[in-house]
Amino acid sequence: MSKPTTYAQALNTALRDALTQDESVLVFGEDVGALGGVFRITDGLTRDFGEDRCFDTPLAEAGIAGFAVGLCTQGFRPVIEMQFDAFGYPAFEQVVSHVAKMRNRTQGRMPMPMVIRYPYAGGIGGVEHHCDSSEGYYVHTPGLHVVSPSTPADAYSLLREAIASDDPVVFMEPKSLYWSKAELDLPVTTEPFGKAAVRREGSDVTIITYGPQVPNALKAAEIAAAEEDWSVEVVDLRTLVPFDDETVAASVRRTGRAVVLAEAQGFAGMGAEIAARVTERCFHSLAAPVLRVSGLDMPYPPPILEHTYLPGVDRILDTIARLQWDDEPDLTHAGSDTRAVSA
């Protein structure tokens, strides 16, 4: 029977089910034991599975990631928690130089079947170093899968798939969604890695987004429909690596216009990659340039100013507005001389 389940509970259940079904799964990190993690994602796991399966480590992220590398060499499947996005940086060397490259370096002989869980992004009033959107660093590193679910069902299903994966998965959990709920019957299996989801159908504009910004995209789409009669399609990527070119391109070819929405600072980020891919695949269908909505190009600001920084519904609507015009799009100009869209 379905019952209201939070995103956090879905993750907790996924960890439980994985620990139950596979002896080689180990959960560790800072404060994941007695405390159950600062966001309680590992709540009760030590109690129920013992200190051997879910345990606190010394306070050292490079140590946690490197220890997990060692465990992988012995056939274990570590699921490690980095307490907050920015506290994963001490482990960066281990993640980019070893976790990501080990399969390649060893000609496939030493895979790294680990999951690195990161609570990431902002919108929760956290003090500095607690709200970074660090996915850009990881998507730029070949060898890593990068996943960012936006619904409780995906949180469960993608985490199970991540743990079962024979490759390392950077699992980015939007903090602002931990308390979001859905009617759910666990266990649940949603679409696999590499499949985007069309969360809302539309015919005029496609918003391509993921993780913490999915709810904002849906809200903007709703307002656009109600107030302006614009039909906005929302595509939730779910996994950034692998990237679902097919679903994204099919949608943009249908609508002819695309907005890429990501919470991270925009410059050279995931949004730039998406915009480039869309342009490459859909150039002849585009009636306007692909526009990006993102965080500002600055360090994540203090809590009082985070709403100025974050891409909100208004900024999304505003961007959509600049893709609209009454006349038939003049495709002869698109891409080279784009005066048409700036009018």
Next chain:
Amino acid sequence: MSDISTLLPCPEPVRFLAPDGTRAEMSTETAAALEARGYTMPSDEDLLAVWRGMVIGRRFDAQATALTKQGRLAVYPSSRGQDACQVAPMLALAEQDWVFPTYRDSMALVSRGIDPVEVLTLLRGDWHCGYDPVATRTAAQCTPLATQAVHAAGAGDGLRRKGSDGIVLCLIGDGATSEGDFHEGLNFAAVFHSPVVYLVQNNKYAISVPLAKQTKAPALAYKGIGYGVRSEQVDGNDPAAVLAVMRAAYQHARSGGGPVLVEAHTYRMEAHTNADDATRYRTPAEVDEWTGQDPLVRLQAYLVGQGVLDDARMEEVRQEAEDFAAALRERMNAEPQVDPMSLFEHVYAEPTPQLREQREMVRAEIAGAAGAAHPVPAQDPKQEATR
């Protein structure tokens, strides 16, 4: 090669005052050993200054905690119980010395004389660092753990290169000693002979993780030895001992002796922050046991016993602390005013063209003319010129 005996900490934490405020008993050997290391019981006058600092510091801490309950502060990591470590080391610093603190060291910064509202800016959420780190010679409070340990080593080297006789005090928690940066910091400080004193406030927990799960070292103080750093351990709830040991450590660093690592054994009486549930990982009995070790009660009892502190003086300082808290409360009750445009001022000395565009976008949004100037590629040079 330094002789290891010059690096080894005392076998037991240095203590001058027993928990009840009487002089701690010690053998004549121990007394001689402490003397040899330059640890001498501070004067009553010095201890009165530390006591006053602790009364005000603790009142500040209580006020900050209360401000979280009223929603005025987003979060506050209390240092109640660690008052001796927060206050005494600050009072013993010289004007030209620098401090590299963490998020927990708000009481210390107030003791250093920094405006309490500026100290709380980080925790209220107006800006990441509210005080001027250069003017106050106090680095921005570090949230990523142990990163300041390496900064402190470099700052110490910088002071030395400039010919200053200033030293650096680096404050760090017990959990953070597991981070690689702590070890790199100690090693750099040792190799470059930086005048840095690392004070580890071992308050027994890193959020929920007890020291026993953090390290197998018999004491954190031993971590200095492998790097060739002189090391010591002190009863962190004994203000007299903390003052004596820190003074000697400063003296060692200032006179060119190189870095020192001091481990202070203390206890965090409150939860990690107001957002933490400490009942999940520690027992009330344990907390009670430490309540009996209270550094403020201890020092006050000693000073009263010495006959240098009486009811009138206590009342006077109590009132001073109340006034301090009232003034802080009042200033914190005013709504913080932060201009969103200030976001753009501090990313680079000169904003990039992209940031300038984003600044115009935000300015337009704030003016209610959203959409007028979006950070879209400037497409028409003529239009760009007329902006």
